[in-house]
Amino acid sequence: MTTYHELDPVEAKIAARDVSVFYGDQQALDRVSIDIGTEYVTAFIGPSGCGKSTLLRTFNRMNDTIANARVEGEVRLDGVDIYRSDLDVVQLRARVGMVFQKPNPFPKSIYENVAYGPRIHGLAVNRTELDAIVERSLRRAGLWDEVKDRLSDSGTALSGGQQQRLCIARAIAVDPEVILMDEPCSALDPIATARIEELIGELKGRYAIVIVTHSMQQAARVSQRTAFFHLGRMVEYGKTSDIFTNPREERTKDYITGRYG
Template sequence: MKEAIMSSTTATPKISTRSVNVFYGENQAIKDVSIDVEMDNVTAFIGPSGCGKSTFLRSLNRMNDTIVGARVEGKIELDGKNIYDPSMDVVQLRARVGMVFQKPNPFPKSIYDNVAYGPRIHGLCANKAELDMIVENSLQKAGLWDEVKDRLTNSGTALSGGQQQRLCIARAIAVDPEVILMDEPCSALDPIATAKIEELIHDLRGKYAIIIVTHNMQQAARVSQRTAFFHLGTLVEFGETSEIFTNPREEKTKDYITGRYG
């Protein structure tokens, strides 16, 4: 059963997890989760509120390290390297595995400085011209350049909600990550802004390994190629999105997809 859950493809995984357990103090939030995430697919994590999908997502770039009492057991590898190995540089890990949060959180800085922040602190540019190029390219990739190119000195917090979220995606892209984690990135957005984020995810597919947590099953069906269904901290089923939504193997998955609970 566990092998069927992990992956049914032959591609070398970008992220591989085996028997992952996550605890908050005495409370176990994630139970024995094994999954492979590939570079060329968007992977969606779905499940009812409190099922552990966001907790598991945060374990993939060690964001749970910031929570007192949090503990992760098992193995999580990025390109075959255990990210919880003591030799792992967590700052560099989070540059390689970027995060976009549920609520847009631009810095109280200019649009330009929001995107330039990461490249500056990681020393990714030798001069202002290189930094300008990184900022422009990142905003282009995030689908925001044409909307903000004439007001880069304006505050990022003055943008609309959807623009702020795309600015946060540009900020994540600017440090040249390999993986982008998105924790319900559209839940605070209106339908038009949501459509733009979904279009952006399609555009970014293949350039980065993308994992999106979403409470919206229709969104998972639209943007992802593989879907993992979580319930009560366990990974119930993982496979091709089309199969999960049309021909799930597990009864729990079928009940959730058909709206019997959630």
């Protein structure tokens, strides 16, 4: 059974239709359709192996890097199918940024980490502009005050939470429209997690944010829309408040009450 909800008044930023993903013979995602809006933070929840990360990775075609992965169905970004053969993946990924589970700053300086994206996409014509982009991105990621005096230090020398915020700064430096976050807090301590969640709240509205999380509390705290996945299918999708207080599906209820997962 596939449920999918048209978002009420807003145009969908990302519209997935009947998306199935196969890893070799293994089907990881089964005909999922979902609309992602710009105004919201959308959370994907569900037990391990339910396909939520797989769906997230179809939005910027990171599944392309897995040798035997195959995607069926259609994913549209602003109405344009991103699996069209003439679509440039590099440009797509500049529009759809991604933050990973484990903080993965480049083993370069903090400055270089943020400046790398703008540089390869030619977003700055000179050093002054690049400096401005780096500062703006680090400010938005709430990291500027902590690192402004040591921009030439290695990004890998920061603490885990700082590294993750550096990765967020790196993602927003290329001015994306969508930011995908794949369990961004699972490797962080509670204080760093709180900091990231706060940051997600600040970034909301400016970017369409999709976050995959294992923590239902986190989904409840940061998101306005929640999709629940189970065994490769999307079971339920709706307002976060509805999902957590008044789920329509029995399986959703069982999961959020901790019956399994």
